[in-house]
Amino acid sequence: MLSLDGVPTSSLFQVCNTPHSGRAAFATRSIPANTVIFRSDDLTLSVLLREYRREVCAQCFMYEHGRDLKIRDQAVGFAFCSEQCQVKWQADTGDVGIQAWTAVEKLVKLRSKEDSEMVDADLPRPSRKDITNAWNSVEAQANLIRIARQEFRVRVHLNGAAEVHTNGDVQVTKQHRKALQKALLNLINPDIMSFCVSGLLWIFNKPEERERVIRLAADPTPYHSVDDLRFFTTSYLHLLAIMPLPLLSLVTTENIFTLSSRDSHNSFGIRSLEDEGSEFFGYGCWPAASYFNHSCSPNVEKLRVGRTWEFRAGKDIEEGEEVCITYLSGEERKLSRGKRMGTLRKNWGFECQCERCEVVL
Ligand SMILES: C[S@@+](CC[C@H](N)C(=O)[O-])C[C@H]1O[C@@H](n2cnc3c(N)ncnc32)[C@H](O)[C@@H]1O
Structure with missing residues (x-):
């Protein structure tokens, strides 16, 4: 659900201000692991990198291990996995x-x-x-x-x-x-x-x-x-x-x-769904999904299902706990504290204040 100003609302979390990292989502009750806490299907702008245009459906981002998709619209330069996706894309894009x-x-x-x-x-x-x-x-x-x-x-x-x-x-x-x-x-x-x-x-x-x-x-x-x-x-x-x-x-x-x-x-990267998202097709902006802060040990995992992001509790979350995803890719998560911080600084421009980074051993 979305409030009038676009900030997501839910019976499981609410978005509040924090002292150091802008707004963030906090659990309003305990959430058992594996609960779907939010779905965001409000894609605004997206970029499908030119090198993937033939292989990734412009509507649902379906990808078949690098095979060219069956339907290609040469005039607009996009490919589609089905006629249904093409028709939907045309209707949403407009004349x-x-x-x-x-x-x-x-x-x-x-x-x-x-x-x-x-x-x-x-x-x-x-x-x-x-x-x-x-x-x-x-x-x-x-x-x-x-x-x-x-x-x-x-x-x-x-x-x-x-x-x-x-x-x-x-x-x-x-x-x-x-x-x-x-x-x-x-x-x-x-x-x-x-x-x-x-x-x-x-x-x-x-x-x-x-x-x-x-x-x-x-x-x-x-x-x-x-x-x-x-x-x-x-x-x-x-x-x-x-x-x-x-x-x-x-x-x-x-x-x-x-x-x-x-x-x-x-923005969220639009990646392949297998091989830890090793193929980077492009990126897009889903405003309702943009209020989750980053943690190097997140309690929520995100999964792209077509054009929708699904957010699921990765572990039990207590009432009042901050609900965080990770902005790092699979490989980046394994880096040392200093390297993770450097990656977040370079790609996102912030000094990570998450619990894992704050704990100095
Ligand atoms: C997608 S937005 C998250 C929502 C944002 N806090 C807001 O107020 O709209 C990403 C921004 O949140 C802040 N942020 C997210 N995770 C953070 C963290 N672990 N430490 C410090 N700042 C963080 C950074 O300013 C980052 O550029």
């Missing part, structure tokens, strides 16, 4: 969403030979100032592109195909069209583009739920590297140039930054 994914796929295919890999070096993350400067540096070009797109609005309007509002006073010149063409020449990182499209479509399709993401813990410096930040700013310009017109007003630096800053501290 504007299908147009958006088709535009991205067309662009990515045109530019597929480029090397858009990022170097995962241990360089410092861009600071708040770096981030503000990077977004400011593309805003003038962004505004020119917006005006260039007005021209399409006018054309669409004159063709009578759709009722749109135009800014009739602005003259579209060569300078505007050049800004748009220049944006399309930037290098592409298809996974970062997918992140932005998935998030913007979610805001478009469910505007009333935007607040639920905004209330999540925010990371003010969500970019891993200078490359990562640059791919976000260039994706912004690309999307302004290619997104279907009904989505254009949502393609803003504010929306894209908000999505990154919430995703950074709240």
Whole structure:
């Protein structure tokens, strides 16, 4: 169950503030091991990494040991395990969403030979100032592109195909069209583009739920590297140039930054269900599941069932005890205290305050 502001409510736990680790869930009564304490099926945005697009169903994330799935939709660039999943995906994505994914796929295919890999070096993350400067540096070009797109609005309007509002006073010149063409020449990182499209479509399709993401813990410096930040700013310009017109007003630096800053501290990896989740297909943000803090000796285990996360007590939990999952992968759990803390600091940006880490032997 969810309260109005998206914080999960349950007869078994409640979400409260803590002195050192933000909000957390606490058991409101004793919970026997193996009890399902919560299910979260409120996936907002998700990224299916490009290298897994043929093998993992875009709807239910089903994976058959690396075999290509039977149904592939070349236009949008996703594969499905069944017609049922494809139909559900199309209904949830909507016509504007299908147009958006088709535009991205067309662009990515045109530019597929480029090397858009990022170097995962241990360089410092861009600071708040770096981030503000990077977004400011593309805003003038962004505004020119917006005006260039007005021209399409006018054309669409004159063709009578759709009722749109135009800014009739602005003259579209060569300078505007050049800004748009220049944006399309930037290098592409298809996974970062997918992140932005998935998030913007979610805001478009469910505007009333935007607040639920905004209330999540925010990371003010969500970019891993200078490359990562640059791919976000260039994706912004690309999307302004290619997104279907009904989505254009949502393609803003504010929306894209908000999505990154919430995703950074709240997303769940979408992994294979066997081999201790050794295959990493991508990630997604399930707001209702984002109030469980991390522990290096968790009392709750999470399991993905299709698009839903199921949370089950891994041991008996006493009334008043904090209900915690682990943010570490199977292998990472076995690391020493120092290495676990380092991994959480690097990937999540916090100093672990869990009981196992607090006990110094
Ligand atoms: C998914 S959110 C969990 C809910 C969060 N506490 C809140 O108030 O929304 C993850 C964030 O919670 C905090 N957190 C989770 N586990 C923690 C821990 N063991 N020690 C310190 N902070 C923790 C960190 O700030 C982390 O980035």
